[in-house]
Amino acid sequence: MERERERKIGSWETSSGGAKMQNSDWRKKVCGPDKHCEMENVREMDFFAEYGDANRYEILEVIGKGSYGLVCSANDTQTGEKVAIKKIHNIFEHISDAARILREIKLLRLLRHPDIVEIKHIMLPPSKKDFKDIYVVFELMESDLHQVIKANDDLTREHYQFFLYQMLRALKYIHTANVYHRDLKPKNILANANCKLKICDFGLARVSFNDAPTTIFWTDYVATRWYRAPELCGSFYSKYTPAIDIWSIGCIFAEVLIGKPLFPGKNVVHQLDLITDLLGTPSLDAISKVRNDKARKYLTCMRKKQPASFSQKFPKADPLALQLLRRLLAFDPKDRPSAEEALIDPYFNGLAKVEREPSCQPISKMEFEFERRRVTKEDIKELIFQEILEYHPQLLKEYTSGTQRPNFLHLSATEQFREQFSQLEENGNRSGLVAPVQRKHASVPRQAFNYH
Incomplete structure (x- = not known):
């Protein structure tokens, strides 16, 4: 349970x-x-x-x-x-x-x-x-996921699975309310020693309304670069979809698996290089979704790259976890699953239960x-x-x-x-009594969870 x-x-x-x-x-x-x-x-x-x-x-x-x-x-x-x-x-x-x-x-x-x-x-x-x-x-x-990753090198496959499950369960609820978080990163996911995670910091979140014209663009800063979906690279004027949060969750999950950021780009070009080093060169159709002209041109002219081996990149991970991670990190946003679709992935067999994965009523436009x-x-x-x-x-x-x-x-x-x-x-x-933001932690346990 x-x-x-x-x-x-x-x-x-x-x-x-x-x-x-x-x-x-x-x-x-x-x-x-x-x-x-x-x-x-x-x-x-x-x-x-x-x-x-x-x-x-x-x-x-x-x-x-x-x-x-x-x-x-x-x-x-x-x-x-x-x-x-x-x-x-x-x-x-x-x-x-x-x-x-x-x-x-x-x-x-x-x-x-x-x-x-x-x-x-x-x-x-x-x-x-x-x-x-x-x-x-x-x-x-008691902490945040950034500190948990930093302080613990003995996380188990059960930890990985439970962390991802909670993040996707939260996203299902958020997205069914027609809200996009837009700034998901390990520091914005709080953690307790019992491995409970909670998403925080909704200051950059936006509510999408069905009657809004499709030409509306949200123009403020979005997502730390390392967790920013490739269609947003170099662009601050974009029509967002829930797929941008799914990409961020994929980056966070990968960081949990390897203990360090997956795509720590120093600039937009470096970010795209790191992404394509892992995923390979995207198709022309996927490149067309990138809104920034310079980023799109750079990808079009890039030498052909083959996808890297996920099993070598993430040697600790369950094969089913890597299968889901590939979907979360699809370059083309249309190929990423929704949070609800991800929760029925075989990776969560024995853990996922639809009755504890609630949806939310869409937020009234009067509130915003x-x-x-x-x-x-x-x-x-x-x-x-x-x-x-x-x-x-x-x-x-x-x-x-x-x-x-x-x-x-x-x-x-x-x-x-x-x-x-x-x-x-x-x-x-x-x-010197003020506790630093980076706080000390006891290690989370090595033992597996009892799932039943």
Whole structure:
């Protein structure tokens, strides 16, 4: 059974520590020594206890840093679970970044699946007007597939199969919702020590609508080059299909098999050379699908190459795994299987069960109406605020019904967490306590999974 395969089998190693601010200290920061202020805020404290986050999360440690801000692990004192709290700062500084954040939090609310990372909560800002940072609470995952590949040289065939199964099962759900991820890579696939994988980072994802004209092109950056489908090489103006994600999954699976990236191209030409060294020279029909003129001309003039031996390139792999990998890495996108077709491949005999591979209802175009028009910073701020209210149902009900007082300042935990995050960042910078993004891991187990 899958649940048996997901049993606890070791743990990733983590560091400990982290600054904490007591709730009494926080109240002093908000109110000062004035007792009248404390009395004034009794009702707001009661309100906040019902809808807010003041005492709910106990910050533990920094587990990641990036241009977006900071990620800390925390205890959820209500549920007893460990969570990851991601502070995203200055989200409205650039409207393109704000739109990406909106896209991601909206998609993760709409796409609920065991193999997709879950947003558990988004903290309420003090007011709709003034907020510029948001605090998003995710389920805590212990690592990512990049680190698992890097740290473990003893993965078994059962690991390979289970990893690919989970990735394809997630893609089936995502694609049936008419969503294309567009940036699949090992760092965007989170992992736990029980070998559970979850796809994350939907900031570059797009929803495709059936009534959209076929001439629409999405024009922003897509997919790290090493995992980018050949029809996209050198091109930033493309009409995408689900086959681009299938190619990326093929590249990731190959990396799991050999322990290093399959096509680490230094530039577009080098990328195409590496791809054709393995797959051979593509047909003229397949080359015609490449959108970039220079890349298409380069492939047309390329010397004839024969396909390399997959069994020599991937000596650890099951022959059935290589048979499926060839399909995932077909140069011509029309020759790649859909995620649903890949899940019925003989490689997954004894593992795949259609009842645990759900599809998703297509996402309503009303949810992504903002993608189809020119929006202002205030438009995006309003939409992000509404997404936050999805995690505060009573406030959402009041807000949409118009019964909420327009000038009410919610007693928000964000000030408390801003202070804690700042302390952690400062302490880490002085003492080196901030855990690097590349974290230490215990090895995943050598033993095979019990499939039955």
